[in-house]
Amino acid sequence: MNIIDVAKEAGVSKTTVSRVLSNSKLVKPETKEKVQEVIDRLGFVPNTSAQKLAGNKNYVIGIINGSTINDPFYGYVEERIALECRNRGYGVIYTVARDKMVGCDREISMFYGKIDAYIILSDECVQEKDVEKVVHMRMPIALFKSKIVKNGALSVNVDNEQGGYMAAKYLLEKGHKKIGYMHGRRLENFDEGNERAAGFMRAMQDYGKDIAVHFYGNRKFVDSYHLTEEVLSSNVDAVFCETDLMAYGLLQGLAEKGVAIPERLAVLGFDNIKFSNYETQFSLSTIGQPLEEMVAYVVESLINKIENDQPYNKLKLFETNIVAGKTV
Amino acid sequence: MNIIDVAKEAGVSKTTVSRVLSNSKLVKPETKEKVQEVIDRLGFVPNTSAQKLAGNKNYVIGIINGSTINDPFYGYVEERIALECRNRGYGVIYTVARDKMVGCDREISMFYGKIDAYIILSDECVQEKDVEKVVHMRMPIALFKSKIVKNGALSVNVDNEQGGYMAAKYLLEKGHKKIGYMHGRRLENFDEGNERAAGFMRAMQDYGKDIAVHFYGNRKFVDSYHLTEEVLSSNVDAVFCETDLMAYGLLQGLAEKGVAIPERLAVLGFDNIKFSNYETQFSLSTIGQPLEEMVAYVVESLINKIENDQPYNKLKLFETNIVAGKTV
DNA sequence: CTGAAAGCGCTTACAG
DNA sequence: CTGAAAGCGCTTACAG
Numbered sequence: 114m115n116i117i118d119v120a121k122e123a124g125v126s127k128t129t130v131s132r133v134l135s136n137s138k139l140v141k142p143e144t145k146e147k148v149q150e151v152i153d154r155l156g157f158v159p160n161t162s163a164q165k166l167a168g169n170k171n172y173v174i175g176i177i178n179g180s181t182i183n184d185p186f187y188g189y190v191e192e193r194i195a196l197e198c199r200n201r202g203y204g205v206i207y208t209v210a211r212d213k214m215v216g217c218d219r220e221i222s223m224f225y226g227k228i229d230a231y232i233i234l235s236d237e238c239v240q241e242k243d244v245e246k247v248v249h250m251r252m253p254i255a256l257f258k259s260k261i262v263k264n265g266a267l268s269v270n271v272d273n274e275q276g277g278y279m280a281a282k283y284l285l286e287k288g289h290k291k292i293g294y295m296h297g298r299r300l301e302n303f304d305e306g307n308e309r310a311a312g313f314m315r316a317m318q319d320y321g322k323d324i325a326v327h328f329y330g331n332r333k334f335v336d337s338y339h340l341t342e343e344v345l346s347s348n349v350d351a352v353f354c355e356t357d358l359m360a361y362g363l364l365q366g367l368a369e370k371g372v373a374i375p376e377r378l379a380v381l382g383f384d385n386i387k388f389s390n391y392e393t394q395f396s397l398s399t400i401g402q403p404l405e406e407m408v409a410y411v412v413e414s415l416i417n418k419i420e421n422d423q424p425y426n427k428l429k430l431f432e433t434n435i436v437a438g439k440t441v
Numbered sequence: 442m443n444i445i446d447v448a449k450e451a452g453v454s455k456t457t458v459s460r461v462l463s464n465s466k467l468v469k470p471e472t473k474e475k476v477q478e479v480i481d482r483l484g485f486v487p488n489t490s491a492q493k494l495a496g497n498k499n500y501v502i503g504i505i506n507g508s509t510i511n512d513p514f515y516g517y518v519e520e521r522i523a524l525e526c527r528n529r530g531y532g533v534i535y536t537v538a539r540d541k542m543v544g545c546d547r548e549i550s551m552f553y554g555k556i557d558a559y560i561i562l563s564d565e566c567v568q569e570k571d572v573e574k575v576v577h578m579r580m581p582i583a584l585f586k587s588k589i590v591k592n593g594a595l596s597v598n599v600d601n602e603q604g605g606y607m608a609a610k611y612l613l614e615k616g617h618k619k620i621g622y623m624h625g626r627r628l629e630n631f632d633e634g635n636e637r638a639a640g641f642m643r644a645m646q647d648y649g650k651d652i653a654v655h656f657y658g659n660r661k662f663v664d665s666y667h668l669t670e671e672v673l674s675s676n677v678d679a680v681f682c683e684t685d686l687m688a689y690g691l692l693q694g695l696a697e698k699g700v701a702i703p704e705r706l707a708v709l710g711f712d713n714i715k716f717s718n719y720e721t722q723f724s725l726s727t728i729g730q731p732l733e734e735m736v737a738y739v740v741e742s743l744i745n746k747i748e749n750d751q752p753y754n755k756l757k758l759f760e761t762n763i764v765a766g767k768t769v
Numbered sequence: 770c771t772g773a774a775a776g777c778g779c780t781t782a783c784a785g
Numbered sequence: 786c787t788g789a790a791a792g793c794g795c796t797t798a799c800a801g
Contacts, residue, residue, distance in 0.1 A: 115794055126772045131796055141770055156577045162490040162554035163794035166777045173551060175534075181520075192509075192537075199539060204551045206503075207535040209520075211527055223501060223532045226490035226778085227555045249484045443778055454788045459780055469786055491778035494793045554794085771801085777794105785787085 114157055123151040134159055165226060170419060174198055174412070175228035176207045177220045179238030185358075186386045187234050190257065193405060194232060197412040203229075210238030217243050225250065230415040236260055236304060253418040253425070255411045260304050267425040269411050271402040273305050276433035277312025280381055280400050283435055284351050285316070289379060291325040292317075293349035295340070295363070297332040297356055306332075306355040309383060313353060325349050334362040341366025344378070351379035351441070357386045357399055364395050364440065379441040398441035400433045407431050442485055451479040462487055493554060498747060502526055502740070503556035504535045505548045507566030513686075513716045515562050518585065521733060522560060525740040531557075538566030545571050553578060558743040564588055564632065581746040581753070583739045588632050595753040597739050599730040601633050604761035605640025608709055608728050611763055612679050613644070617707060619653040620645075621677035623668070623691070625660040625684055634660075634683040637711060641681065653677050662690040669694025672706070679707035679769070685714045685727055692723050692768065707769040711761075726769035728761045735759050 116134075120127040125148060132140045133148040140148075151157075165171045176194060180187045195205045206228065210217040217238045224231065230253035233239045239259055247254040248265035255267040262268045284292055294313060297306040317323060326347045330337040337359035344352055344363060354360040360382030364374070372378055375398075385401035414425040444462075448455040453476060460468045461476040468476075479485075493499045504522060508515045523533045534556065538545040545566045552559065558581035561567045567587055575582040576593035583595040590596045612620055622641060625634040645651060654675045658665040665687035672680055672691065682688040688710030692702070700706055703726075713729035742753040 117794080127795080128772055128797085129770090132771090135796085139770060144770080156574055158550050158553050158574070158578055160494070160554035160794055161551065162493040163777090164554075164796075165490040166488070166494055166779085166793090167795040168777085168797080195537060195539070204547070205536060206551070206555075208533060209523060211523070219532070222486050223489065223534070225486050226488035226492075227534075246484055246486070250486055445778085455779080456781085456788050457786090460787090463780085467786060472786080488778055491793090492780075494777090494795085495779040496781080496793085772799105773801105774799090775797095777796085780793085781791095783788105783790090785789105 114155060119151055119157050123148045171229050172202055173204045173206060173228045174230050175224040176232045177217050178207060178209045179235040186384055193408040197409055201416055213238040216240035221247055229419045232257060253415050255415055262428050267414050268428045269407050270430055272430045272432055273308035274312035276400045277309035278316040279433055280353050281313045281316035284381060285320050287441055289351035291349045293326045293328060293352040294324045295328040295330050295352055295354040295359055297330060309355055330359045332356055334358050337362035338366045353381045355383055357382035357384040360397055375441050381441050385436050396438040398438035399436045401436040402433055403431050447479055447485050451476045499557050500530055501532045501534060501556045502558050503552040504560045505545050506535060506537045507563040514712060514714045521736040525737055529744055541566040544568035549575055557747045560585060581743050583743055590756050595742050596756045597735050598758055600758045600760055601636035602640035604728045605637035606644040607761055608681050609641045609644035612709060613648050615769055617679035619677045621654045621656060621680040622652045623656040623658050623680055623682040623687055637683055658687045660684055662686050665690035666694045681709045683711055685710035685712040688725055689716055703769050709769050713764050724766040726766035727764045729764040730761055731759050
């Protein structure tokens with residue numbers, strides 16, 4: 114069934130049916146009502162492919178997720194994006210990048226023609242050539258938390274270096290002396306972590322201090338959990354973890370050993386995620402990112418581009434903030 | 442840029458370009474090579490909307506998720522669907538149902554024309570009228586773990602009643618005497634749980650026993666966590682929880698109180714999910730569902746329908762199995 | 770307010 | 786092996 118069937122049944126032209134579909138005011142109320150009745154009666158659903166091909170907008174934004182589908186951080190980001198889009202009359206479709214090593218070329222192609230703009234989450238799956246391709250296709254694209262910055266694309270990120278600085282400063286001002294640093298990298302690289310580390314070091318230097326001990330996790334809950342012994346025996350009085358997930362792993366280990374937090378050991382994270390019930394259990398002190406603002410900025414920029422061809426920024430950095438919990 | 446630009450640049454017709462795109466053998470190798478070179482050089486990406494409109498298949502399956510995006514159970518199911526689809530040359534796009542109360546009408550419409558088949562996960566967002574609509578649109582549709590069974594749709598589910606029976610039998614044969622039952626329903630209905638309960642009761646009757654105490658959680662981790670005291674003071678020696686998530690909440694509470702498991706209290710779950718690090722921490726005994734098989738069945742059935750118009754079943758039930766962990 | 774016509778970017782019989 | 790032509794189901798200037 115197509116728009117012509119509806120037109121015939123309603124005794125109007127397909128132009129009129131199309132107008133009813135798009136809620137145009139160029140239709141007499143009675144006509145509109147009659148056509149709508151036929152649409153409902155026949156259960157007509159317009160073909161989005163045809164609409165997209167004929168018109169310009171589809172009111173759909175496509176999200177390519179580089180991390181796993183169950184990542185708590187990006188899961189929250191996705192929810193926020195969906196929310197912002199809905200508020201503006203846009204739908205959202207997702208896909209997960211299949212083979213991160215080769216970028217997300219396949220996913221970009223799969224989406225082309227189905228959506229009005231791309232959002233690519235994280236750095237895990239996107240390569241420069243992918244971004245160039247989308248720009249070349251003249252499609253709006255936003256990179257969320259990627260280190261790639263390119264003409265024609267909007268990159269939105271948090272100032273990790275500044276966040277790292279903030280973390281060290283906070284621990285120092287709370288009077289901690291022997292400060293440990295838990296890195297996320299080990300098996301794989303972790304650029305965001307490296308930036309956080311750079312800021313952390315800079316603050317330590319500004320205060321004439323040094324990192325007491327370096328620990329190396331792997332950005333997984335269990336890996337930092339298994340570092341509990343190592344941390345305890347090192348005798349540091351505070352640990353900064355490059356991600357909350359690592360902080361929770363460590364906290365879990367410390368809790369099982371009955372360690373007093375933050376008296377015996379303070380733990381500071383980075384991300385401000387909700388993770389299972391952990392966030393209620395521990396009330397982690399952490400470096401927060403204004404995710405809601407960041408997401409709102411991305412969605413607004415893309416829609417302005419889609420609807421008014423208004424250019425967006427090349428790079429927008431957001432500042433972090435201290436989330437004072439009970440672990441520092 | 443479109444297929445005509447490519448055709449001109451390569452000095453062939455657009456028919457030939459189209460053939461190269463679809464890897465047709467009706468193209469002389471040299472021609473093919475020449476065209477491919479132009480495609481690569483110009484960075485041409487075919488418009489999926491136009492392809493879908495002109496041809497028939499898009500090699501994309503759309504998934505509508507009724508649960509939250511971070512649900513561990515459906516997250517795993519989605520991953521498996523993506524995997525199976527890829528193995529067969531299909532891509533996958535997701536969307537999350539926005540307003541569960543009204544079904545997923547909007548999401549169905551958004552996907553129409555973009556995909557070759559629908560998969561709807563869980564019962565939370567789908568209503569009979571939604572399924573009827575898709576059937577009426579003559580699109581293949583599979584319902585994964587929904588109670589809805591309708592002509593034209595494939596429903597794949599696990600035999601919850603039989604699983605409940607299996608659960609009770611297992612606890613009884615392990616010698617437990619005072620058996621508690623933790624229901625998932627409280628604030629909202631939970632059909633799957635009710636089926637599990639029916640099977641559980643049937644087994645108890647067959648063995649001439651009765652449920653000692655009923656507990657009422659709410660299918661959330663924290664809710665069963667808060668029931669810990671109540672369970673302990675009731676003096677049951679085993680508890681069956683309608684979902685693993687509830688079982689983990691209870692286990693977390695029991696662990697914090699240092700309760701010996703399964704000696705003092707046995708805990709049996711249902712679902713066999715991976716949940717954060719809990720599954721490594723506790724090694725839960727549970728009733729498993731053959732998810733991999735179920736997913737493979739769904740994907741295969743849909744693709745057979747898409748490609749060969751081969752009809753699929755109306756309902757396919759899978760049997761559960763005991764996953765012997767260390768908590769019973 | 771309404772409709773005939775052109776066009777969006779492809780694919781696929783059909784003819785060669 | 787190659788291409789001209791029709792058609793997929795819509796939308797939107799244009800003319801009335």
